[in-house]
Amino acid sequence: MKDKPILRYNANERTNHWLVAILFIMAALSGLALFHPALFWLSHLFGGGPWTRILHPFIGVLMFVFFFFLVLRFWRANFFIANDRLWLKRIDRVMRNEEEGVPPIGKYNPGQKLLFWTLLLCMLILLFSGIVIWRAWFSQYFDIGAIRLATLLHALAAFVLVLSIIVHIYAGIWIKGSVGAMLHGWVSRAWAKKHHELWYRDVTREDPPDSQISKKG
Ligand code: HEM
Secondary structure, rough: OOOOOOOOOHHHHHHHHHHHHHHHHHHHHHHHHHHHHHHHHHHHOOOHHHHHHHHHHHHHHHHHHHHHHHHHHOOOOOOOHHHHHHHHHHHHHOOOOOOOOOOOOOOOOHHHHHHHHHHHHHHHHHHHHHHHHHOOOHHHHHHHOOOOOOOHHHHHHHHHHHHHHHHHHHHHHHOOOHHHHHHEEOOOHHHHHHHHHHHHHHHHHHHOOOOOOOOOO
């Protein structure tokens, strides 16, 4: 059927994504509470200062674990392909919503791909630096120089991650239909063709006449 919607994210992928999003918000709020005295009031959300300090690293590790599952699901679809370079060159046309001269792209556009790898880099830095500064368990194995460097890297990576997620949310809202895809899984054929034509061709080529069309990377 011509107007049959296409499944972009299955239930496991959506649950995984929203778990990461919730854990990200918790990690960011508890981290900000510990970052500066002016934000210490945020610690009330987690049961006070000591509880915030205890919980923040566990929330962070849990976020990393679920984020890692997301990476396992999506890393292949985030490899750059030949058309991506031209798409980036023509980003001004994309921003003006023009279609002429903009090459078709796969499941994710190059902006999403850059963001994906930035998120992964930030998460890895946060995890490793976080272990070094986790006083209760690991800090005794590192000297003060390493702990200071790790503290700086932890704050820098968190800063870049928060900015990246703001861009991620903004882009999701800007491209109408994206948030719906992550909420209920489906996108219209017109949406898939307009925003991710190579992916659209890929999933519809395998479209058996009377079955659901499932997503593919
Ligand atoms: C907090 C609010 C968030 C919102 C509203 C949101 C929204 C979305 C939407 C709409 C998509 C689908 C994009 C598409 O299919 O084209 C998506 C995909 C994705 N999101 Fe989020 N997201 C949020 C948080 C996060 C966080 C915290 C992370 C990870 C740290 C994350 C990682 C991803 C990844 C990896 C994808 C798949 C895209 C790719 O692999 O390039 N999201 N998100």
